[in-house]
Structure formats: structure tokens, C-alpha cells
Amino acid sequence: MVSARSALVYVPVLLILFALMHLDRRGSALLLAGMVVAAAVVWFTSPYWRARIADISTDYQYYQQNIPRPTGLRLEYWQKSLKFFAESPVFGNGTGSTRQLFERDAVGQTGLAAEVTKNPHNQTLNVAVQWGMTGIVALYAMWLAHLLLFRGEGFANWIGLLVVVQNIVSSLFNSHLFDFVEGWMYVLGVGIAGGMSLGTGGR
Secondary structure: OOOOOOHHHHHHHHHHHHHHHHOOHHHHHHHHHHHHHHHHHHHHHOHHHHHHHHHHHHHHHHHHOOOOOHHHHHHHHHHHHHHHHHHOOOOOOOOOOHHHHHHHHHOOOOHHHHOOOOOOOOHHHHHHHHHHHHHHHHHHHHHHHHHHHOOOOOHHHHHHHHHHHHHHHHOOOOOHHHOHHHHHHHHHHHHHHHHHHHHHOOO
């Protein structure tokens, strides 16, 4: 979603990547200046975005008070996921075990500690809980293989690289590979761009 706060992270990363790969020093400086101006315009003209960003601080205060809010829930999910991963670090707790582990840990709890989820909103942690280091190695090996696939020149390689980098960065705050729409977008994006790259040399 365009309105997702994770876009505030991956959009600048993609723009910086574009500057590094396709612009000279002057062009990069102009792009950076444009990003600063655009951010200022959005900040001063969009109450919605100001509220979204302010919510991060407010949510953290609620988190300290044990009141469920989006940012606090993520922090709670990540903390518990790390604990579940530590319980079975090599091969994980099994496919589909995430919700069961959260349900077990919520027994007798209140507030944030009583929240149950099957999605800890972080791709690495989602994989780590279920398949441990084995899954993490497989996940990162996949990302690395896809990055290397699109290391050449040409439009197809550029599009494929954007898809992979966006997925890696957004997966800090989501489990997009396991979400239906975003997961299929990744499959189709990498598949089509990869096929074009291999078939035409990336041109």
C-alpha cells in the first residue's frame, strides 16, 4: 500500500539505488535535493502523513503502558519471535507453528502479551520461528541469487533489481513473501524480469 509507513523506508532506498546506478554526481545531488523538497512539501501539506509519523511515538508510549497499538504490537511480536527462535534455532518449530506458539505464550497474559498472531511482521523472523537458521539461510540465499541475477545492464535487470530490493527492505516490517498479493507480485516480477534478462541479456 502507498500509505504504508514502510514506504517511507523503501522509497528513499530505491531512489538512492537509482542514483548510484544511473546518475552522475550532479544528477545524484539534484535527486537528493528533490527528495528533501518533496518530503518537506508532503510534511507541510499532508495532515495524514504527519499523523502517521506521529503515531510511531504515540504507539511506543502505549507500548510502554502495555496497551496494544500497531508499533507496540510489532515490537511485541518481534520480541516473542526471537524467543521462539531461540527455543529451536537450527531447524525451527515447524511449518505453521507461529500462531500456536503465540497462543501458548498468551495463556494467562493481558495487554500486549495476550496478543496472538500468525504473522510477526518481519520476513526473517517469520522464517526463523518456523524453520530456524536453516530457513534463514535459504531465504537470504534466494535473495542473493535474485540480486546476482539482475546485476547486469538493461531495462529488465533494472526492473528485476527494483522488485528484489523493494521486497528485501519492506520485509523488515512485513512478511510480504507470505502475503498473497505481495508474494505473487514478487514471483511475477522476478519471474518475468528474470526470463527477459536471461533471454535477451537484460536489454
